[in-house]
Amino acid sequence: MIQADKHLDKLSYHEIIETIALGSELPECLTQICEAIEQEMGLEAYSSILLLEGEHLRHGASPRLPPEYTSAIDGVTIGESVGSCGTAAYSKRQVIVEDIASSPLWEDFSSLALEHNLLACWSTPIFSSSNEILGTFAIYHRSVKTPNIEALNIIASYTHLSGVAIEKHKSSARQQTLIDALNNANSKLNAFLSVIPDLALVIDEFGAYVDIFGTNGKSGSLFENQQRVIGENVRDVFEHQEAEKVMSVIAKTIETGDVQVCEYHLNVEKGICIFEGRSAVVENYLPDEPDKKHIVWMGRDITRRKQNEDKIEKLAFYDSLTELPNRRLLQQHLQKVIDQSKDHRHVSALLYCDLDNFKRINDSLGHAIGDELLRLVAKRLKPILKADEIIARMGGDEFVIILSPIAGDSEKINTEARTTADKIIATMSRSFRLNEGEYKISTSIGIAIIENGDHSAGETLRRADSAMYQSKSAGKNRYAFYNPILQSVIDQRLQLEREISAAISQDQFIVYYQPQINPVTKRIIGAEALIRWQHPEKGIISPDHFIPVAEQSGLIFKLQDVVMKHSCDLIKGFDQNPNFKGKMSIAINISASQFSGDIEDALRSSSSEQDVDPKRLKLEITESMLMDDVDKIVQQMLRLKQEGFRFSVDDFGTGYSSLSYLQHFPIDELKIDKSFVAQIDIDGTAIVDTIISLSQTLGFNIIAEGVENENQLKHLTHHKVRGVQGYLIAKPMPENEFIEWAIKNER
Numbered sequence: 014m015i016q017a018d019k020h021l022d023k024l025s026y027h028e029i030i031e032t033i034a035l036g037s038e039l040p041e042c043l044t045q046i047c048e049a050i051e052q053e054m055g056l057e058a059y060s061s062i063l064l065l066e067g068e069h070l071r072h073g074a075s076p077r078l079p080p081e082y083t084s085a086i087d088g089v090t091i092g093e094s095v096g097s098c099g100t101a102a103y104s105k106r107q108v109i110v111e112d113i114a115s116s117p118l119w120e121d122f123s124s125l126a127l128e129h130n131l132l133a134c135w136s137t138p139i140f141s142s143s144n145e146i147l148g149t150f151a152i153y154h155r156s157v158k159t160p161n162i163e164a165l166n167i168i169a170s171y172t173h174l175s176g177v178a179i180e181k182h183k184s185s186a187r188q189q190t191l192i193d194a195l196n197n198a199n200s201k202l203n204a205f206l207s208v209i210p211d212l213a214l215v216i217d218e219f220g221a222y223v224d225i226f227g228t229n230g231k232s233g234s235l236f237e238n239q240q241r242v243i244g245e246n247v248r249d250v251f252e253h254q255e256a257e258k259v260m261s262v263i264a265k266t267i268e269t270g271d272v273q274v275c276e277y278h279l280n281v282e283k284g285i286c287i288f289e290g291r292s293a294v295v296e297n298y299l300p301d302e303p304d305k306k307h308i309v310w311m312g313r314d315i316t317r318r319k320q321n322e323d324k325i326e327k328l329a330f331y332d333s334l335t336e337l338p339n340r341r342l343l344q345q346h347l348q349k350v351i352d353q354s355k356d357h358r359h360v361s362a363l364l365y366c367d368l369d370n371f372k373r374i375n376d377s378l379g380h381a382i383g384d385e386l387l388r389l390v391a392k393r394l395k396p397i398l399k400a401d402e403i404i405a406r407m408g409g410d411e412f413v414i415i416l417s418p419i420a421g422d423s424e425k426i427n428t429e430a431r432t433t434a435d436k437i438i439a440t441m442s443r444s445f446r447l448n449e450g451e452y453k454i455s456t457s458i459g460i461a462i463i464e465n466g467d468h469s470a471g472e473t474l475r476r477a478d479s480a481m482y483q484s485k486s487a488g489k490n491r492y493a494f495y496n497p498i499l500q501s502v503i504d505q506r507l508q509l510e511r512e513i514s515a516a517i518s519q520d521q522f523i524v525y526y527q528p529q530i531n532p533v534t535k536r537i538i539g540a541e542a543l544i545r546w547q548h549p550e551k552g553i554i555s556p557d558h559f560i561p562v563a564e565q566s567g568l569i570f571k572l573q574d575v576v577m578k579h580s581c582d583l584i585k586g587f588d589q590n591p592n593f594k595g596k597m598s599i600a601i602n603i604s605a606s607q608f609s610g611d612i613e614d615a616l617r618s619s620s621s622e623q624d625v626d627p628k629r630l631k632l633e634i635t636e637s638m639l640m641d642d643v644d645k646i647v648q649q650m651l652r653l654k655q656e657g658f659r660f661s662v663d664d665f666g667t668g669y670s671s672l673s674y675l676q677h678f679p680i681d682e683l684k685i686d687k688s689f690v691a692q693i694d695i696d697g698t699a700i701v702d703t704i705i706s707l708s709q710t711l712g713f714n715i716i717a718e719g720v721e722n723e724n725q726l727k728h729l730t731h732h733k734v735r736g737v738q739g740y741l742i743a744k745p746m747p748e749n750e751f752i753e754w755a756i757k758n759e760r
């Protein structure tokens with residue numbers, strides 16, 4: 014090449030090199046080469062450059078050849094004897110044809126060449142630096158001609174230069190393709206980055222920001238000038254704790270090669286924002302520093318989402334009315350306190366508060382006022398608590414407080430709980446201003462101690478709740494600690510209550526009847542209905558075992574129905590028999606809770622439903638039932654009496670009422686208690702005699718119950734009591750036995 018170069022005109026050579034180097038279009042470079050060689054070789058030389066494309070030679074440059082010729086050979090397929098150029102390209106050697114007309118290589122093409130007066134053609138293959146054929150460089154002459162050494166050298170130089178031009182063009186074309194592909198990928202990436210809300214950063218393993226993308230995105234517009242972060246370090250941008258978090262995520266990403274996701278806070282111009290970061294390793298990011306590792310970090314501003322999540326959490330964990338924590342949050346907190354009491358020997362206490370007369374206010378003033386009251390209660394309770402104590406609304410008018418756990422024993426926490434309970438009761442005792450009125454409300458509190466992680470959250474709540482009920486039944490507006498002994502009584506009672514309820518639906522309750530007779534004639538005047546529980550396993554259970562529970566739970570009304578129904582059936586049965594028609598009356602025991610409750614309707618409806626005249630029913634009440642609101646009771650008794658019901662005072666003498674007091678009530682009969690009857694045998698007859706004679710003067714009928722022997726019967730008969738009842742006459746009997754007994758007795 015050096016040898017070749019010296020044949021070139023220095024100026025044109027440099028011009029051509031410059032043209033090539035400047036990246037001019039290939040035809041321009043090749044034309045310049047052709048013009049230069051033609052100038053150098055003399056004007057009878059016509060140059061032509063063809064470019065090899067696959068198997069074909071395509072036009073490259075031939076500034077002075079006739080255009081018809083040029084276009085005629087454009088695209089010719091190379092081969093063994095395809096003129097000078099086709100053969101040179103095919104055989105990869107220089108082909109010098111001095112006389113086209115006689116050359117066998119030109120056999121198929123000579124006429125075309127001769128037509129244009131082209132007589133000689135010397136063609137040289139153009140090689141690439143890697144020895145591939147790029148095309149051919151040819152010199153035509155209008156006369157038969159053989160090249161001398163100098164001409165061959167000149168041709169060699171320009172052929173080489175052509176090779177450089179073509180190769181340069183090819184590589185820049187390849188480069189262009191690469192650049193196009195890169196641009197394409199880049200514009201896709203940019204489009205992608207512009208629509209995703211993330212800010213994309215490239216960070217090296219030491220926390221230095223290397224690149225930033227997507228700065229126009231939503232998360233991107235955080236800093237006035239995002240680019241300034243380039244070159245900074247994570248540790249400059251973040252607060253210490255957050256920086257450490259981010260750095261550990263970077264380390265983990267590099268260590269595992271997996272995508273990592275994390276949340277972090279960043280103080281940006283609009284304030285502290287919450288971001289979600291995703292990181293992945295990016296390989297060989299800086300080819301100059303192949304040892305340095307990089308990650309790509311996508312940061313997304315999720316502040317809004319987090320705020321929404323917070324709102325949702327607020328809804329899920331807070332009571333919307335009072336804004337206090339709700340049951341769920343309380344349970345979580347309680348669990349923590351219980352765990353703490355297990356692990357750290359801490360003690361705490363749970364206070365279950367229930368407003369005493371909330372329902373009344375709510376019902377009488379309406380729910381809006383009720384809600385307002387609950388808000389005021391919450392507002393008043395909150396300041397009582399210490400910083401880490403929690404108060405929650407459990408629903409309705411129930412609030413729960415958990416004291417802050419303290420190191421110490423139950424003694425210490427007991428005192429704390431008492432103090433807090435006292436404070437609650439005191440603050441609630443001040444009246445509430447509502448709807449322009451003043452309202453008094455009180456609270457019953459149950460306290461359960463949390464110690465050694467002994468009990469579950471559910472059990473702790475249950476205990477405090479049952480202690481709260483103890484406060485209520487002890488008179489409200491007070492507190493009580495959970496008491497396991499009381500609790501077992503309550504549990505047993507609850508169990509019995511459930512059993513009674515089930516037994517009612519399974520018709521396990523039956524009625525026994527005990528006859529009452531006239532002591533003189535010995536004829537039956539009626540019977541007392543006494544309920545029994547015919548238990549499938551335990552046999553007959555006496556009423557003393559279930560009546561008190563039935564009274565407390567309200568089940569007594571259902572039991573009363575059973576007794577009423579059976580008694581009415583019995584009366585109707587006796588009415589079928591001419592000997593008894595219209596005579597049999599039944600005494601029914603009435604509980605205190607019934608008497609103050611809805612008894613009128615119950616009695617009325619069951620007697621009318623069963624079509625039995627109320628005159629046939631005697632209601633046994635006790636003295637204590639007559640102690641409360643006298644006027645009200647008298648009115649009620651009068652109404653019932655008007656319908657025909659009669660009243661008998663049961664267990665007479667055991668209460669504290671005087672006979673004169675009983676005069677105020679529409680009573681028909683006194684039933685002398687069996688303890689007085691029993692006294693006849695032991696202490697003499699003075700008391701019984703007095704009672705009987707006084708009652709008779711006041712106009713009451715007398716019945717004696719618990720008559721067990723002839724002596725008692727004789728004495729009572731002598732004193733003209735109207736009726737006697739007791740084991741001496743007959744024990745309480747099931748219905749069938751009683752009917753048999755009655756029929757036998759009447760004979």
Ligand code: C2E
Nearest residue numbers: 543544555556557576602603604719720721739740741745
């Ligand atoms: P009570 O009303 O004083 O009923 C009389 C109790 O004395 C009955 O006990 C009866 O079996 C028993 N008795 C009868 N004669 C004698 C006797 O000669 N000597 C002795 N020592 N006792 C005698 P019972 O049936 O166990 O009933 C107990 C209590 O249960 C009743 O006392 C009554 O208060 C209540 N009771 C029974 N049935 C009902 C009912 O249907 N409703 C309500 N509310 N209470 C009922």
Ligand code: CA
Nearest residue numbers: 541602633663
């Ligand atoms: Ca009775």
Ligand code: CA
Nearest residue numbers: 663664686718
């Ligand atoms: Ca009695």
